Amino acid sequence: MKKPLWTLGSCAMMLALPHTAMAQQATELTFWTFQQAHATFFEDAEAQWNEANPDRPIDLNAEVYPYDQVHSNLLLALQSGRGAPDLADIEVRQISNYLQGDVPLVPLNDVVEPVLDEMVTSRFDIYAKDGNYYGVDYHVGASVMYYNQEIMDAAGVNIDDIETWEDYAAAGEQVTANTDAVMTTFESDDIFSFWIMIAQQGSDIFDADGQVSLDNQTNIDTLQFMQDMIHEHGTARAAPGGGHHSEEYFGFMNNGGAASVMMPMWYMGRFIDNMPDLENKMQVRPLPRWTEGGDRSAGMGGTGTVITRQSADTELAKEFLAFAKLTRDANIRLWTVLGFDPIRHEVWDSEEVQADNAYYQFFHEGIFNILLDIRDEIPGVNIHELTPTAQQVIETNTLHTALRTGNRTAEQALTQAADEIRMRMR
Amino acid sequence: MQLTQFLSRRRAQKAESRSPLFSFLYSRKIAPYLFVSPFILSVLVLYLYPFYSAIQMSFQRVLPGQVFYVGLENYERVMNPIFFRALQNTSIYVVLTVILLTVLPLMLALILNHRLTRWSNFFRAAIFIPALTSVVVAGTIFRLIFGESDQALANQVLSFIGFSPLDWRYEAWTAMFLMVAMATWRWLGVNVIYFLAALQTVNNDLTEAASMDGANALQRFRHVTLPAIKPIIVFLVTITIINGFRMFEESYVLWESSSPGYIGLTVVRYIYREGIQNNALGFGAAVGIILLAIIFVVSMIQLYLTGAFKKEH
Structure with missing residues (x-):
């Protein structure tokens, strides 16, 4: 009689054990x-x-x-x-x-x-x-420049000689003269290209006090620089499909359509996933500087x-x-x-x-050494209550008219956008 | 004699024993209300309550946990160039879809209904299939066909017939073309079905009598067929106008965040953009109320002009 009782008892314990574990329900x-x-x-x-x-x-x-x-x-x-x-x-x-x-x-x-x-x-x-x-x-989100080494070699440009944006624009002339590619693409439906370039100079859409600074001289000059590269020198173009995340752009870049692209470091994954033919052809470098001693990146x-x-x-x-x-x-x-x-x-x-x-x-070795090199040159951006609105205005109108169609000067496009955002602030 | 007495007594007993619920359900006064109550309830819950909320919200600024009245501020802000641009786009879209979605389906229905047309069942099904497609899937395919690349299908066709490629999603007229084309592609089949059904109601005797009197095909169509299917035409025009003003998906799938230069901005898209993307639900509600008024007025005018309010003789 004792044995069956003991067996029953141990069975009960075994049943209870998983129950205690179950008590720790996820x-x-x-x-x-x-x-x-x-x-x-x-x-x-x-x-x-x-x-x-x-x-x-x-x-x-x-x-x-x-x-x-x-x-x-x-x-x-x-x-x-x-x-x-x-x-x-x-x-x-x-x-x-x-x-x-x-x-x-x-x-x-x-x-x-x-x-x-x-x-x-x-x-x-x-x-x-x-x-x-x-x-x-x-x-x-440290912004860097991704260069297509193959195209740059064909154009006869040494990417390590590109120190400033002036050098970059000059290299663009060489690329268009010697290859079928353009130097770069700028986003017209997305804000990244423009925002990186102004943030790099310590400028922004809103200043630190929350005032609209979109139409300041730095921003006007920067957008004009971009517009000139596209519409005057023909060394750049608006990104196919409007941005650097569109299928059209991936195809274009993958086929060697542009010699470089400026995007944050997190964009590396897009190359691996969407532009596989560029394996071992891309070189990561800090951005060119605007002024001597200026920052070579921006957190984006x-x-x-x-x-x-x-x-x-x-x-x-x-x-x-x-x-x-x-x-x-x-x-x-x-x-x-x-x-x-x-x-x-x-x-x-x-x-x-x-x-x-x-x-x-x-890509190549030493990517993180670049990051260590520019670690003190990665300014951030100011986020404001109206950032979503401002972004929408810039993407819808400003970049479209200044970069894609080119029928407005940088100053006209930015003044109009800044006024529209100021209207909202009232 | 005894039997009839027994039966009538029995009937009286039965009537007395009916429960109040039974007599309530069988009451001639109550039953009709009972039958329409699901509909009335759904209107109250799903339409009137949101309608009331939207009106209330259009006078408010709504933030999480904080709601305050701002008077007419939202309505004052609506009258801005972007809203008018949205209204303009929507109006053009409505006019184009109304024309295309009545004329084309009517022509196709006449062809399919003709006794000489072969394979008409196959074509009916084929024309109807796009209506079953998800607009997101259709939009993705349209986006690829009209992509900004020389290899995109539409641009290849253009180069084949000797034109230069187009940036379909970046020009005002091509953008409108894309939205109208997508709507037409999707709804054509449904409207063809409506017209085919309407054509079955045309009295053959009248058609035959007209041809005996020497009316040609065009005259028969104008004086016999068209008057017979007029109610369906009025119905389809009304529905197309309302759907046109409510259009959102076609624009959304072609330009997800925002369209360049507002070329794809419609009124409902504007509601979405302001109300949700820019977190101004009160302002979005104000635009919605104005849109409601516009649809109401346009529909009334259209119904008045087409004689829908006239009493039948």
Whole structure:
């Protein structure tokens, strides 16, 4: 009689064991993004979190929607007070829409401030309001020039001799004279080319006091320089398809249509995914300078991961976000997995970052040495409540008329845009 | 005799025993209201409530957790050049789609309805298929066909017949062409079906009588067929006008964030741009209310002109 009882008892215990493990049920966290790569990155972090924290497992649902849809749906969910995810990606140009009213996002100060010294702080300022940090970026977004070595060689230009934008324009003449390619393309439906070039000179759309500075002399001269390259010298053209993310552009660039392109470092992945024929042909270099001693880069673009106040467990979400994006390991993975220039500058010269990977193989060695070289020359941009509107005005009208059609001078186009934005500020 | 008495007594008992719910449901006064109540409820919940909210919101500035009244400020701001540009684009689009989406389907329906046309069932199905396609898929394909590249299909056709390639998505007239072409491609088949159904109602006796009186094909069409299908034409024109003013998708799939020089901006696109992309829901609501008024007035004028309000003789 004793034996069966004992067997029964041990069976009961065995049944109970998995039950105790089940008690640690994973907390569900939802994450919205517009980049498949970001979703993969977070899913990877989820696995690592669960390994490191078996007592507090999470179950991450990463959902990928198109860019516009993520931002619209999130805004409406936050406005209406329900339906928002725990974590979400917000692109920097959109962030100010979410920082109005009673900010519906969770301040991240207690996880950000302890590590801020290790970080490129300007990448946190763009997601901050009234001393609160609301977003953690994926990258610094240091702008660089990607040169097609094959075309430059055919044109007889040594890319290391290009020091200033004047040299760059002169090299453009050589490229168009000796090859079928143009020197470069400028975006006409997107703001990057223009914004990088003005930010590099310390100028911006809004100044530090929040006033419209779009029509200042630096910006006018810069846009005129771009317009002249396209319409007067024929050394550049408006990017096919309107921007550097369109199918038309990928095809054009892949077939050697342009000798160079100016984009942030995070653009490297686009070459690997969309322009495979350029493997081992592209050289990364700092941007030409505008003046002697001027900056050779600008921090551009960016996507901040935020936590919404609708999250059921904001503390857990916050810790997970810090684990996924602020730690040393996380920042190494931002480079090895996504090919981004991580926000934690301390890792830039680490062994892990310098180790061989797909990006070094596609481009060349020493990419991070360039970043180390220009680390103090990466000015950020000013984000204003009306940045989404300003961006829309510039993309819709200014760049279209000044760069694509060329039927307005830089001054006319910028004055009109600045007036339109000032009207909105009233 | 006994049996009839028994039956009538039984009937009376049965009537007494009917529950109040039963008599309520079978009441001649209540039943009609009961039957239309789902419709009335859905109108109240899905149309009237949002309509009321939109009117209220159009006088507000709406931010998360903060809503305050701003009086007529939103309406004052609507009267700006960009709104008028959107209205102009939309109006051109409405006129073009109304013409194309009545004339073309009518012609095709007449051809398909003709006794000499062969394979008409196949063509009916083929013309209808685009209506089943998702506009996003169609938009992506249109975008590639009319891409900014010499290799894009449309530009290859142009070079083949001796013209130079076009930047389809960057010129005002080509942009309008793309939007109208997409709408026509999508809705042609549906309208053909409407017209085919209408053509079945044309009285054959009248047609025969007219031909015996010596009317030629054109006269028969004008004096017999056209009056018979007029209600359908009025219906389709009304629907096309309303759909035209509400157009959003065609523009959205061709230019996702914004169209260069506002060439693809429609009124609903403007609502989306201001209300959602620029986070000004109150302003977006004001534009929406104005659009509602415009559609209402235009539809009324159109229905009045086509005689829809006249009593039938």
